[in-house]
Amino acid sequence: MSISLLRTIRSTVVICSFPKIMASRQSSDMPKFREALRSAKEIVVLSGAGISAESGIPTFRGAGGLWRTYEAASLATPGAFRSNPSLVWEFYHYRREVAAKAQPNAGHLAIAEYEARHGADKKITVITQNVDGLHARAGTNDLIELHGNLFKTRCTKCKEVLANNDSPICEALAGRGAPDLNVRGSDIPISSLPHCQKAECGGLLRPHIVWFGENLNPAVLEKAKTAMSTCDVCLVVGTSSVVYPAAMFAPEAAARGAIVAEFNLEPTPATSEFHFYFQGPCGTTLPQALAE
Numbered sequence: 001m002s003i004s005l006l007r008t009i010r011s012t013v014v015i016c017s018f019p020k021i022m023a024s025r026q027s028s029d030m031p032k033f034r035e036a037l038r039s040a041k042e043i044v045v046l047s048g049a050g051i052s053a054e055s056g057i058p059t060f061r062g063a064g065g066l067w068r069t070y071e072a073a074s075l076a077t078p079g080a081f082r083s084n085p086s087l088v089w090e091f092y093h094y095r096r097e098v099a100a101k102a103q104p105n106a107g108h109l110a111i112a113e114y115e116a117r118h119g120a121d122k123k124i125t126v127i128t129q130n131v132d133g134l135h136a137r138a139g140t141n142d143l144i145e146l147h148g149n150l151f152k153t154r155c156t157k158c159k160e161v162l163a164n165n166d167s168p169i170c171e172a173l174a175g176r177g178a179p180d181l182n183v184r185g186s187d188i189p190i191s192s193l194p195h196c197q198k199a200e201c202g203g204l205l206r207p208h209i210v211w212f213g214e215n216l217n218p219a220v221l222e223k224a225k226t227a228m229s230t231c232d233v234c235l236v237v238g239t240s241s242v243v244y245p246a247a248m249f250a251p252e253a254a255a256r257g258a259i260v261a262e263f264n265l266e267p268t269p270a271t272s273e274f275h276f277y278f279q280g281p282c283g284t285t286l287p288q289a290l291a292e
């Protein structure tokens with residue numbers, strides 16, 4: 001641990017003293033983490049697909065990472081949409097239907113309830129890589145959706161972004177999107193896919209999602225970076241910490257002296273950078289960490 005890290009820890013109101021943190025690097029001491037949380041004035045929860053796994057929404061890595069014979073992440077690209085918009089819309093139609101039927105779980109609710117209890121005396125921000133809308137449905141108010149939202153569309157021509165909860169999003173997608181391995185191909189004509197309703201435009205709509213290889217919205221990224229750069233405590237929940245730029249947020253916060261706690265089923269490439277590591281399903285570990 002560097003001298004500057006020591007200095008930063010001492011300048012914050014976090015209770016853990018430097019020697020304790022040295023001794024408890026990657027500690028799983030829940031009472032000690034809760035002590036740090038009590039002293040914190042600014043808290044960030046950085047979440048990934050793992051927080052929604054217990055709501056039945058597949059993650060991209062691990063058992064749920066395949067849709068038909070495709071790796072899910074390979075369909076979340078501008079190239080896939082260009083070469084087969086019908087296939088990519090079927091994939092997103094499937095994901096919208098799964099997310100719409102899912103319910104926020106104990107992990108989402110613990111975060112929203114913590115904000116409701118402490119939002120008046122602490123700044124509590126949730127930065128999520130998820131696009132399923134479950135944090136908002138759980139009641140989280142201060143929410144930054146880094147990668148967009150399944151229930152928003154963007155016109156490829158006029159760029160208008162609109163909320164859209166229709167099910168199905170267009171007639172041609174009704175009954176489509178089955179994830180089964182034996183379903184092959186996708187042949188919906190482009191003219192039957194969702195289109196911009198503005199008479200003067202009529203462009204093809206796409207999901208308002210930041211796909212792999214695309215840039216994050218600069219204003220959204222800036223807001224997230226600001227929250228990350230001032231927080232005293234950060235909870236990193238259910239993310240494999242391999243998708244940038246979000247993957248560097250928590251290691252950077254830890255390096256400048258914020259107390260970072262990771263909640264995951266298994267260690268990630270970033271685990272060794274953090275102070276606390278709580279292994280297990282976050283639907284169980286988060287309510288413990290955030291309880292009174």
Ligand SMILES: NC(=O)c1ccc[n+]([C@@H]2O[C@H](COP(=O)([O-])OP(=O)(O)OC[C@H]3O[C@@H](n4cnc5c(N)ncnc54)[C@H](O)[C@@H]3O)[C@@H](O)[C@H]2O)c1
Nearest residue numbers: 048049050059060061129130131132238239240265281282
């Ligand atoms: N729910 C969603 O909105 C959703 C779903 C899949 C993918 N994505 C997108 O795909 C990208 C994937 O990156 P990522 O890091 O978010 O997810 P990821 O799929 O790469 O990793 C998921 C992580 O969650 C952990 N995990 C799984 N179940 C867990 C549980 N019950 N409790 C705690 N941890 C658990 C896994 O060990 C893994 O480290 C992101 O850009 C995201 O936008 C979003």
Ligand SMILES: [Zn+2]
Nearest residue numbers: 155158196201
């Ligand atoms: Zn348009």
